[in-house]
Amino acid sequence: MPFNKLLKSYKDEIIQKTQELIQIKSVESSAKPNMPFGEGVDKALQYTLNLCEELGFETQNFDGYAGHADLGNSDDIVGVLVHLDVVPEGDEKMWKYPPYSATIENNRIYGRGAIDDKGPTIAAIYAMKALKESEVKLNKKIRIIFGTDEESGWECMNYYLKEVKPPQVAFTPDANYPVIYGEKGILTLDLEKKFVQMEKSHICIEYIKGGELSNMVPNYCEALLVLNEDIEKLYGNFQTLIKKLGYNIKLELNNNKLLIKSFGIFAHALEPQKGINAISQLMILLSNFTFSETINDFFSFYTNKIGMQVDGENLGCKMEDKESGKLTLNVGVINLIRDKVTLTFNIRYPITKTDKEVVKKINETIKNEDITLEVKKIYYPLYIPKDSKLVKTLSSVYKNLTNDNTEPLTFAGGTYARALSNAVAFGAVFPNEEIMAHQVNEYINIDSLLKNAQIIATAMYELSNN
Missing domain, CATH: 3.40.630.10 (Zn peptidases)
Structure with a gap:
């Protein structure tokens, strides 16, 4: 031509x-x-x-x-x-x-x-x-x-x-x-949990924030904690656990305030397995420490039902089809301030499945967790x-x-x-x-x-x- x-x-x-x-x-x-x-x-x-x-x-x-x-x-x-x-x-x-x-x-x-x-x-x-x-x-x-x-x-x-x-x-x-x-179909949804922080807890959370868009595996997440007792001991415990987990997490202690910086690796949410999720690293680390009861419940939920998984198995939504393969799941954004935490997910589901099937399965998993689910966007297959x-x-x-x-x-x-x-x-x-x-x-x-x-x-x- x-x-x-x-x-x-x-x-x-x-x-x-x-x-x-x-x-x-x-x-x-x-x-x-x-x-x-x-x-x-x-x-x-x-x-x-x-x-x-x-x-x-x-x-x-x-x-x-x-x-x-x-x-x-x-x-x-x-x-x-x-x-x-x-x-x-x-x-x-x-x-x-x-x-x-x-x-x-x-x-x-x-x-x-x-x-x-x-x-x-x-x-x-x-x-x-x-x-x-x-x-x-x-x-x-x-x-x-x-x-x-x-x-x-x-x-x-x-x-x-x-x-x-x-x-x-x-x-x-x-x-x-x-x-x-x-x-594949694309589903963006928020999971939200409300809680209270006990003033006399050894550790209180001022905030946790990480991620920029749901369709990106986040490469950074940070938390600012207030250590009310045993500051040096707690700081040492964090250092020891980070080394054991092998995560790229840095600590900055200023008086009784501890800034935790989690570094992951960017990837597109269509292939989350190619990245390292900085939010998930931080949640797993924090789940090993004691906060107020409702916050502990949240960290436990995250670790047991999400963790570092990208196929939604523990969240109950694992599925696949012959045409397009397996569902993938990415936690793209977290925002925890005061009495509420919001997680924003990006889910890619098989072309022969429906958004309703995915949402139903997740709702069945969270029904006893005091967690609410809100669908933000749907792009049909x-x-x-x-x-x-x-x-x-x-x-x-x-x-x-x-x-x-x-x-x-x-x-x-x-x-x-x-x-x-x-x-x-x-x-x-x-x-x-x-x-x-x-x-x-x-x-x-x-x-x-x-x-x-x-x-x-x-x-x-x-x-x-x-």
Whole structure:
């Protein structure tokens, strides 16, 4: 195809624009006028739409919630959905390079959002440029849709789809290759317990806080304790137990106040087994000490029913199916202040199961624990038949350009494909590549970035003429 030759000539520009977009810290922050998700996210949206205008595409900004860029005039639309927001970078000291530096080393561009989803976004934009410049015939309009709240709540897509007729067919380069025809259901829920702290307890808790988003394995959690008696003895007991447990936990004693810092390892909640949960480490440590009765009950519950498990077995919700595998569970956030503790979970459940089944099983486990459960968000499973025209077309594109005959897959991630009736995830991570989304030292391989542009361009062309 002539557009593939053009794409090769764009290499330096694709790399440069990917770096520039990564260098915008587009983590959601406080809303401002016409900036519903804060200045950083809006800056990324403005940058992207300006780039698309410079390349000759028609663009539209939907009040800062989303935007799109169009090629062609047909009423029939092929959509490519990408997102410009990123998860927080966490502890910068753990990064090899500053997370928004977009440093290049060993043919990789490092930075938060490199693979999720800024590299694929630039690849899609230049794929569309190649189609435009090559003047190939397109029977349908190509539209890239830029979301801005994918990592936090999808308000962007909800707003956008109220304003615009959705594309008839679409894909999102925000997962893995080959085609992802099924996505697990995603359930975000809070468990809450109220308690009282006894003034005469040896140890009182001022607060426990950890985690930033439910869809990230938290790499940090801290607790501030007040030691009312036997300060040196208790401090020594904490040191001894930390050594025994083998956890990365640090202590800072200031008079009678003990700050406990638990360090874990980031991972995406779709694969929590690849991380180390800093919240769970801290809960297990604290469960070995004596607080007020209701707090002790909470620590005991956490240790016995959750602990370091990621499959929900002790919480009663372990399940799996042949199509999509096992349920996964991640405790993403904890907030304990005064008389209440809230845990926020991210659960990925099999595509043949339901959110009601999961919630029922957890409620059966907690019914005698004085713990309440509140469902915060549900993303229902996605399933597009493997023999559908969309899946078959994208599979053919991938196989022809890679000589890889891997069959379409299901996975535990959650993509914008769920927002539409005929959409799937397609790319951007190739088989045998590391999954670096939400990880420290996130990167995209430059060769993979350019290959993505080629695959996306071909997919756009084939879907528009199919």
